[in-house]
Amino acid sequence: MALIVQKFGGTSVANIERIRNVATKVRKELDAGNQVAVVVSAMAGVTNQLVGHVSEVSPLVTQAAWSEYDQVVSSGEQVTSGLLALCLQQMGVGARSFCGWQIPLKTDSAHGKARIAEIDPAAIQAVLKKGMVAVVAGFQGVGDDGRITTLGRGGSDTSAVALAAALKADRCDIYTDVDGVYTTDPRIVSGARKLEKISYEEMLEMASLGAKVLQTRSVEMAMNHGVVVQVLTSFADTPGTLLVNEEEIVEQKRITGIAFSRDEARITLTEIANIPGMSAALFGPLADANVNVDMIVQNVTEDSKSTDITFTVPKGDLDSAMAAVDKAKTKLQYKSLHADKNVAKVSIVGVGMRSHSGIAQTMFQALAEKNINILVISTSEIKISVLISEEYTELAVRALHAAFEMEQA
Numbered sequence: 001m002a003l004i005v006q007k008f009g010g011t012s013v014a015n016i017e018r019i020r021n022v023a024t025k026v027r028k029e030l031d032a033g034n035q036v037a038v039v040v041s042a043m044a045g046v047t048n049q050l051v052g053h054v055s056e057v058s059p060l061v062t063q064a065a066w067s068e069y070d071q072v073v074s075s076g077e078q079v080t081s082g083l084l085a086l087c088l089q090q091m092g093v094g095a096r097s098f099c100g101w102q103i104p105l106k107t108d109s110a111h112g113k114a115r116i117a118e119i120d121p122a123a124i125q126a127v128l129k130k131g132m133v134a135v136v137a138g139f140q141g142v143g144d145d146g147r148i149t150t151l152g153r154g155g156s157d158t159s160a161v162a163l164a165a166a167l168k169a170d171r172c173d174i175y176t177d178v179d180g181v182y183t184t185d186p187r188i189v190s191g192a193r194k195l196e197k198i199s200y201e202e203m204l205e206m207a208s209l210g211a212k213v214l215q216t217r218s219v220e221m222a223m224n225h226g227v228v229v230q231v232l233t234s235f236a237d238t239p240g241t242l243l244v245n246e247e248e249i250v251e252q253k254r255i256t257g258i259a260f261s262r263d264e265a266r267i268t269l270t271e272i273a274n275i276p277g278m279s280a281a282l283f284g285p286l287a288d289a290n291v292n293v294d295m296i297v298q299n300v301t302e303d304s305k306s307t308d309i310t311f312t313v314p315k316g317d318l319d320s321a322m323a324a325v326d327k328a329k330t331k332l333q334y335k336s337l338h339a340d341k342n343v344a345k346v347s348i349v350g351v352g353m354r355s356h357s358g359i360a361q362t363m364f365q366a367l368a369e370k371n372i373n374i375l376v377i378s379t380s381e382i383k384i385s386v387l388i389s390e391e392y393t394e395l396a397v398r399a400l401h402a403a404f405e406m407e408q409a
């Protein structure tokens with residue numbers, strides 16, 4: 001007998017008919033002799049609607065307001081968990097639902113983006129032992145302040161993987177609206193190819209660089225706890241994509257995937273004195289303001305007297321980043337300050353980069369052929385990212401997909 005955690009995303013539970021379809025998927029695992037714990041998202045569109053209601057009444061500038069955000073926004077998952085448990089009961093399958101606090105799934109108190117601290121598996125195990133299905137509301141937990149927390153958008157993936165780790169499950173199946181992880185978002189490139197396997201490390205890069213098929217933290221957690229994760233669809237019986245260790249992928253392609261993110265903004269400061277301490281004077285206030293700085297470039301002028309610094313931040317942090325830069329103005333004495341929201345980051349990812357050369361050149365050439373200007377470049381061992389004008393995002397992704405011949409298996 002195996003213990004399986006199944007997670008169903010918003011599209012899979014978008015209406016009652018689909019929730020019934022999910023219930024049949026759950027029963028199938030049970031009929032195969034397995035124990036099943038299920039994690040559900042809110043019905044498609046519900047979380048967005050709840051976030052909309054909250055922003056209508058509050059600018060969300062205090063911790064007290066963020067606690068209420070979680071109280072409201074977590075409710076979508078509570079509804080789905082109850083509905084799925086009811087559908088299972090109607091089929092004659094014993095089932096009970098759990099909210100995060102009832103497990104309890106404990107988190108820190110960073111409301112809106114809480115991190116899981118600990119899951120006590122006992123209550124869920126007791127239900128599974130009786131041959132029943134535990135249906136858990138994803139995305140939510142309870143903070144050390146005793147209040148409901150949420151795990152950041154897309155957080156049900158993390159709930160599922162964390163639960164699988166706590167229960168020492170044999171597998172965590174993430175059911176979504178595409179039938180696996182593709183070389184790039186199949187909604188952007190129709191020739192994108194489904195990957196049979198992807199390494200944890202590559203998936204982690206893909207997710208953190210914008211491929212929202214899995215929440216970044218869920219991949220991090222799967223990697224750290226050795227959780228076997230499969231991404232597949234609830235709408236067909238096709239095999240999905242398995243997250244595996246790098247050694248299990250026999251033939252390494254040059255590039256495994258392409259990710260992109262439109263959630264970027266660029267800030268440039270010009271003519272800062274080229275002396276020690278200037279970067280510290282700039283990035284210190286940004287860190288204090290909790291702004292997550294991503295790409296950074298610095299260009300020293302020919303006479304070495306001054307330097308320009310460009311960096312990127314999430315779009316939502318642009319205002320606080322600009323305020324933080326303004327605080328450092330007296331020390332930095334920059335000549336001008338520019339901000340640009342119309343940028344996107346496009347990244348190629350693959351462990352094959354470690355053993356193949358000329359990959360950056362292929363990337364830059366493909367972009368040049370489409371007349372796409374590169375604003376900033378950053379690299380790590382297994383990825384190269386470029387910042388470009390937002391309007392060229394899709395063109396760039398398609399051009400790179402073709403240049404690296406990713407359509408062929």
Ligand code: ADP
Pocket residue numbers: 008009010011012041154175176177178180181182183184185186187210211212213214257
């Ligand atoms: P769910 O509601 O099931 O959690 P999400 O919308 O969060 O689903 O994630 C699935 C979506 O991720 C897909 O519809 C697809 O558009 C997008 N996506 C982005 N990059 C990829 C990729 N490389 N492979 C598959 N899907 C991707």
Ligand code: ASP
Pocket residue numbers: 009010041042047048076138139152153154155156157
């Ligand atoms: N419902 C939440 C969201 O839309 C969590 C999730 O679906 O994973 O972000």
Ligand code: MG
Pocket residue numbers: 009154157212213214215
């Ligand atoms: Mg998701």
